[in-house]
Amino acid sequence: MPAALTGAVLVGCSAPTPDPVRSTAPVVSEPAPSATTTASPTALPDPVAAAIGKPGTPVDIATGLAVPWGLAVLPDGTALVTLRDQARVVRVGPGVQTVVGADGPDGKVPDVSPGGEGGLLGVALSPGFASDQHVFLYQTARDDNRVVRYTLAQDRLTEATPIVTGIPKNSTHNGGRIAFGPDGDLYVGTGDAQDRPSAQDVNSLGGKILRVGADGSVPPDNPFAGSRTWSYGHRNVQGFGWDAAGRMYASEFGQDTWDELNLIRPGGNYGWPEVEGKGDGGGKYVAPLQTWATDDASPSGIAVTPDAVYVAALRGQKLWRVPVTPEGPTGTPDAYLDGTLGRLRTVEVGPDGSLWVLTSNTFRGTARPGDDRLVSVPLS
Numbered sequence: 001m002p003a004a005l006t007g008a009v010l011v012g013c014s015a016p017t018p019d020p021v022r023s024t025a026p027v028v029s030e031p032a033p034s035a036t037t038t039a040s041p042t043a044l045p046d047p048v049a050a051a052i053g054k055p056g057t058p059v060d061i062a063t064g065l066a067v068p069w070g071l072a073v074l075p076d077g078t079a080l081v082t083l084r085d086q087a088r089v090v091r092v093g094p095g096v097q098t099v100v101g102a103d104g105p106d107g108k109v110p111d112v113s114p115g116g117e118g119g120l121l122g123v124a125l126s127p128g129f130a131s132d133q134h135v136f137l138y139q140t141a142r143d144d145n146r147v148v149r150y151t152l153a154q155d156r157l158t159e160a161t162p163i164v165t166g167i168p169k170n171s172t173h174n175g176g177r178i179a180f181g182p183d184g185d186l187y188v189g190t191g192d193a194q195d196r197p198s199a200q201d202v203n204s205l206g207g208k209i210l211r212v213g214a215d216g217s218v219p220p221d222n223p224f225a226g227s228r229t230w231s232y233g234h235r236n237v238q239g240f241g242w243d244a245a246g247r248m249y250a251s252e253f254g255q256d257t258w259d260e261l262n263l264i265r266p267g268g269n270y271g272w273p274e275v276e277g278k279g280d281g282g283g284k285y286v287a288p289l290q291t292w293a294t295d296d297a298s299p300s301g302i303a304v305t306p307d308a309v310y311v312a313a314l315r316g317q318k319l320w321r322v323p324v325t326p327e328g329p330t331g332t333p334d335a336y337l338d339g340t341l342g343r344l345r346t347v348e349v350g351p352d353g354s355l356w357v358l359t360s361n362t363f364r365g366t367a368r369p370g371d372d373r374l375v376s377v378p379l380s
Contacts, residue, residue, distance in 0.1 A: 050353030121176030163216030189237030223267030
């Protein structure tokens with residue numbers, strides 16, 4: 001179990017460059033990039049296979065994170081966390097909390113224009129990360145949202161290469177989650193960017209789950225020829241994952257009434273803006289597996305384990321556990337961490353088989369001492 005750490009304070013003005021590893025001293029905001037060495041990848045047990053049970057008591061891994069958003073676990077057992085409004089990436093883990101440099105001003109990730117719900121959002125590692133060191137970021141630029149590939153070397157992101165551009169942006173509904181699927185392709189969750197009809201247009205990149213190759217190319221077996229669209233009719237997708245059978249689950253922000261957990265089908269139409277919640281439009285739209293009142297969820301990231309889908313709830317301030325079976329149907333959801341940590345943005349399976357959860361109280365929440373934080377939640 002990771003020990004509690006004294007966290008970084010990643011807010012405020014410029015400060016000296018942090019040391020690469022600190023277990024007690026804080027990392028302050030706006031530092032010059034540090035010249036550190038990323039630990040060599042090591043062979044670790046499969047954490048997802050061990051991630052079975054009910055959530056227990058959370059333990060701090062990192063604190064003082066300013067509007068954290070995305071989370072990707074590295075082969076060495078640490079993780080990359082994106083800071084949405086600061087356009088920075090930090091590397092955190094038991095005994096580790098340091099800033100990852102980049103080629104933008106003051107060592108920030110270049111070409112990020114934070115505003116509203118936009119900024120530096122999702123992060124994903126290449127399936128071949130151990131050899132290619134490629135890191136993918138979903139970032140809001142001046143005119144669009146985009147996915148950019150970087151190379152991580154010595155705790156620095158270099159060689160920025162945009163692979164998907166032109167995703168609609170706005171002050172809200174920017175989507176932002178990215179992840180590689182079991183097929184080796186990259187999946188990208190986008191929002192409708194307040195242009196509701198675009199969600200029903202398979203040629204628009206808004207209101208979709210996109211599927212692309214690692215270079216941004218369109219896989220030949222995508223459901224719509226020449227299109228990056230994998231599924232459509234989404235309002236704002238910020239979480240998805242796969243079970244051992246390859247089934248893809250995704251969370252969906254509702255408008256005023258119903259949030260959703262969906263089972264994603266290639267080419268499926270999930271109804272927005274015509275349908276919110278269980279209505280299926282007479283069979284035209286794919287109905288959700290689960291729904292919640294928006295006050296109870298506002299779901300962002302999800303994690304899929306062998307026995308459950310975990311849904312991080314922002315407004316609901318809960319970690320929902322939705323039981324799953326090998327056949328796929330879901331059982332009655334149970335709520336954990338109810339109000340314990342406040343708003344929850346992201347959940348992933350950590351390197352030890354626990355759940356690693358990011359809070360989001362420094363944005364639209366009530367910040368508590370140490371917020372925002374990355375915690376480990378054991379499963380037992």
